[in-house]
Amino acid sequence: MQTESKSFQTGLSDKAVETLKKQLVDLVEPLTDHQLLDLADGIHEMLRQRRAVRQHHAERMNERVRQGVDLRV
Template sequence: MRTDKNSFQAGLSDRGFETLKRKLVDLVEPLSDHQLLDLADGIHEMLRQRRAVRQHHAERMNDRIWRAVDLRI
């Protein structure tokens, strides 16, 4: 399984992902182009939101680390 270094989710095994992918393809096959694009837009929006939350979390953690470091001599 490919893992993104900034990803905090467990994900699926390679085998589980391939099974899910095949099932999804079978499920969306009968959709119209418009329906499929709408579904893809929804998934893309979810991904954007996840990335925004991760970025916000990383920035907050960075701020906390730098505030905790006392650079006074």
């Protein structure tokens, strides 16, 4: 699995992520397989959307650079 660059990571520490994962497992344990798959599909779709936005942004920035737009602040 590829890791994303630090620029796209949130402020959660590794320990906080581990704690969150344990809490999530406890919360989803009583769900049916169908409910759990539905939840996972929703999370996966959110990830797809985030990546699409990032890709779109990167493409637009590259296009502007190719057109010679001055991006200096």
